[in-house]
Amino acid sequence: xxxxxxxxxxxxxxxxxxxxxxxNRLIGKRKRKSDFEAKTWIMDSxxxxxxxxxxxxxxxxxxxxxxxxxxxxxxxxxxxxAQDYMCEDFxxxxxxxxxxxxxxxxxxxxxxxxxIRERKEIxxxxxxxxxxxxxxxxxxxxxxxxxxxxxxxxxxxxxxxKRNSNPESIIDVLNAILExxxxxxxxxxxxxKTCLQDSAIRERLFSADSMAWSFKSxxxxxxxxxxxxxxxxxxMPVQTSAYFR
Numbered sequence: 469x470x471x472x473x474x475x476x477x478x479x480x481x482x483x484x485x486x487x488x489x490x491x492n493r494l495i496g497k498r499k500r501k502s503d504f505e506a507k508t509w510i511m512d513s514x515x516x517x518x519x520x521x522x523x524x525x526x527x528x529x530x531x532x533x534x535x536x537x538x539x540x541x542x543x544x545x546x547x548x549x550a551q552d553y554m555c556e557d558f559x560x561x562x563x564x565x566x567x568x569x570x571x572x573x574x575x576x577x578x579x580x581x582x583x584i585r586e587r588k589e590i591x592x593x594x595x596x597x598x599x600x601x602x603x604x605x606x607x608x609x610x611x612x613x614x615x616x617x618x619x620x621x622x623x624x625x626x627x628x629x630k631r632n633s634n635p636e637s638i639i640d641v642l643n644a645i646l647e648x649x650x651x652x653x654x655x656x657x658x659x660x661k662t663c664l665q666d667s668a669i670r671e672r673l674f675s676a677d678s679m680a681w682s683f684k685s686x687x688x689x690x691x692x693x694x695x696x697x698x699x700x701x702x703x704m705p706v707q708t709s710a711y712f713r
Contacts, residue, residue: 469673471486471701472488473487473694473695474488475487475493476679480691480694481506485507487509489506490512491511491514491532507544509545510546510549511539512657514526516629532548533584533589540591540592547595548590548593548595549624550577550581550597550624551577555627567601571608572612575596596617597624597626598645600641604644606644610652620651622674623645623653623654624655625641625645628657632658635668635669638656638659638663639672642656654672655674655676656673658677658680660678660680681694
């Protein structure tokens, strides 16, 4: 499993081999103008903060594509995450929407971005995102994507970061997806150490990211804290999943 360290201070991106950087760090009131050093990284769409606060994304698909192009010259940008919509109850209640609506909106945004990529207006592959809350909802979302999910696609699994205290619920979601499409390479957004040390979760994920180090650290501006967290993730013993005991 490849672990991408969540980075909030862009100047730290070059300190880790794999970083995960939100577009929110590059746009907004303090819009960045200069390039930055990075190794291998993924650009996140900033969906959680944008949708939970404003109900939608700040950028259109075309504008987001422009930002992808702009920052793709920094390091090796291996994927840009599609502009998805979360399906946790508190988000849906706040916005007055349903799981089905957010799933359709997520697919529509991915299709728009992928069409732009197919026209060769951007060179970076787009990471589609599977959304839902119950396992069967994720399974349906896989089916709704249809042929848009290419063979062996690298796919993000959304709305699971709030379930780190319940590894079994994450395993159920991953199983529901892989039962339909065992070829998919799954990326877990915001998966913390507690879950990543569970063998059943680790074996089902191709990659994952987390910024948990910055939430607990009193030295958020110290890149060595991010490196220490990454090393703990990569070197910690993996425990046999209690789910299968």
